[in-house]
Amino acid sequence: MTDTRERTDSRPGAEPQDQPAAGWRLAAGLAAAAAAIGAGHGVAALVNPNASPLIAVGSSLIDVAPTPAKEFAVRTFGTADKPVLVTGIAVVLLLIAALLGLLAWRRRPVALTGIALLGAVGVLAATLRPGATPWDALPSVAAGLAGLVALDRVSRIGGRSRTAGSAPHPSRRALLAGIGATALTAAVLGGGGIVVSQLRLAGAEARRRLGLPSPGSRSAPVPAAAQVEGNTPFLTSIDDFYRVDIALVTPRIDPDQWSLTIDGLVDRPLTLSYRQLLELPMIERNITMTCVSNEVGGPYVGTASWLGVPFTEIIKRVGVQTGVDQVFSYSSDQGYTCSTPYQAVSDGRDAMIVVGMNGEVLPDKNGFPARMLVPGLYGFVSGTKWLERIEFTRYDRRTAYWTSRGWATQAPILTQSRIDVPKSLGMLSKDKPVLAGVAWAQHRGIERVEIRIDGGPWQQATLADEAGVDLWRQWSFVYRGPAGRHTAEVRATDKSGKTQPERRTKVFPSGARGWHQIRFTVE
Structure with a gap:
């Protein structure tokens, strides 16, 4: 039978102590990491999905990444840039956890301290982002505790000193049972989070089936001769429509809990529920959108039929004050803000707050319950998704997410x-x-x-x-x-x-x- 133990200390006078072979210690570290990830995901499903440790750390990395790094990610990985980032973070975490597993039998305090530090990193990442609440720390705290308990318990198997008359050390079967129990715990915790998330999604999906109102002004039909045979479809399907944003997890918003605040330098601030937004006058327009990240010949451009409330209606209702030159919008995606020239939403073009796309309720990935759209401007200065607030203000008072990172303030779409x-x-x-x-x-x-x-x-x-x-x-x-x-x-x-x-x-x-x-x- 293969021996699962290694002698950890051969110094003169030292008491010999057994530890499992390196493969078992690596497996123990990985199992502890899985338990931590499962616990973090499970608690995040109850608190805030974006506070899941992997997502929180990934979002923080996106926030601090220099512009060249972001350009490289979009250019190299396209719309898969976020899954690649999360996968990379998970791989690094597992490598660290494997190293801590190697140390756990010989240097248990060091290994446990390492697990605690990983949990602390998650707490900082979750709580320091704009819009975070103290509750967002809970998933990382739960992850840290689960990892600590899992590694501590498994590392005590086979870790007793071997002295005369002592009981036999646990066998490979005991180690396998300990690691298996840890992995099962990870699966239960993570699976519980998935179940909770799916139940919430099902409830939100049922509540969003309110349908769409009929527009007071319909879009002109696309002429048949606008389509060249065999060429790219003139209207882009929802599935094929590009997506570029900073959200690692697509926000899933319950329309019954959502509201849109419109304030700032206005005479009559508004707060609208989803139902109230749908009751406002609507227009339907076919509009082509383009992302500033689109390279020459790139895929980040598409055309759809959009249904929404025209900005002219919003401006009329709130009474915008003299001196406003910026529309500053806030997203439910933590920390994201957008800066739009007031002139572009008030000059008569079909700028709108969108609620429908291609005849359907606006999909989650495209910004449900509502998003902005301003023809002629790149999305990073006009297309806020998962919209929750619009502030009429001035450029000298607010600086948006991408503007603070060196991108243009005025960004008309180039020919x-x-x-x-x-x-x-x-x-x-x-x-x-x-x-x-x-x-x-x-x-x-x-x-x-x-x-x-x-x-x-x-x-x-x-x-x-x-x-x-x-x-x-x-x-x-x-x-x-x-x-x-x-x-x-x-x-x-x-x-x-x-x-x-x-x-x-x-x-x-x-x-x-x-x-x-x-x-x-x-x-």
Whole structure:
């Protein structure tokens, strides 16, 4: 039978003491970490899902990460950047826990102190974020205690001194039972948290089925000729619509517990329940949205049909005072704020507080119960999701989340174009030699699109019908060139007469510039 023990001290005069082999000690540390994570998740389900230790630490890392690190994460991992971050944190935690497990039999106080410090890190991360409450410390406290108890109990198995006449040390079976019990505890605690979360979600889902009101003003139908055959769908489905935000866990908000406060430099502050918001006059509009993190040719742009309360209605009801130049919005996502020029919500464009998307209640991932949308502005200065407060104020009084990190204060969407057909390194067939794509310059509109093959002269592409200045425009170009490999570049000119510049820039601080280029092969 394989011996599960190692001699821990061979100094002269020292009393020999057994400890399990390294593999067992590693397993004990990992089991203790699992118990801690399970306990933290279970308590967070009762208190605040965002206070779960892994989520709290991850959110804090996002807050303190320098801009280049955030750009790299979005560019490299896309919409998977947050799962990658949480996974990375979990891996680091497990590695530390494994190390503490190695130490636990020989240096139990050191190992237990390490577990306590990990819990303290979670407490600090959960309680120091904006909007946190003292209750947010509970999940990390529970995680720390669960980890301490689990590692302490398991590390006492096989840890007695071996002296004459002492009882035999526990066998591998005892160690397996101890580690298994710890793992089972982790599963029960974590599973309990999942059950509680699902019950809450089911209740909230049932309560949000209030339906949507009919808009007083409907969107104009999209012309059939606005869609180029075989090109990107003109209207983007909810599942395919991009998502970029700082939330590690999608907020799940009970509409019965939610309210929207509208205050600041106004004559008549308002607090609206979800039902009261739905009772206000509504408009429906097709609008293209773009994220400032979208690289040249990137995927973070999409078009949907939006239902919401126009800002003109809000302004009329609250009575905005003279001197206001900023709309400062607050999200239920802890710490996130957004700064929007007052001019952009009061100049007659279809700025709105959105409650519906593509004929459905606004999905959780897109900002339920309500979000902002302002055509012509990047989302980081206009598109607050999980909206809970709007403050009419001044730029010299408030600085928003991204502005404080060096991003632009005024951020109109730049004129851009993209080649979607064929994909880069794709094939252009003889029977359908068509390149196609989209161009956008929200709130200005697209005047023309040009394409250049193999560095030759610019040639004008055929524009599909326009559906509105707040929407992207599709284009196509027939190319009957020789077989083989080629390059294609595209540029757009908006209705103000400005053409995309050639020189590429990074997305920071106000959006990417440059021409999209692909390589393709003709049959």
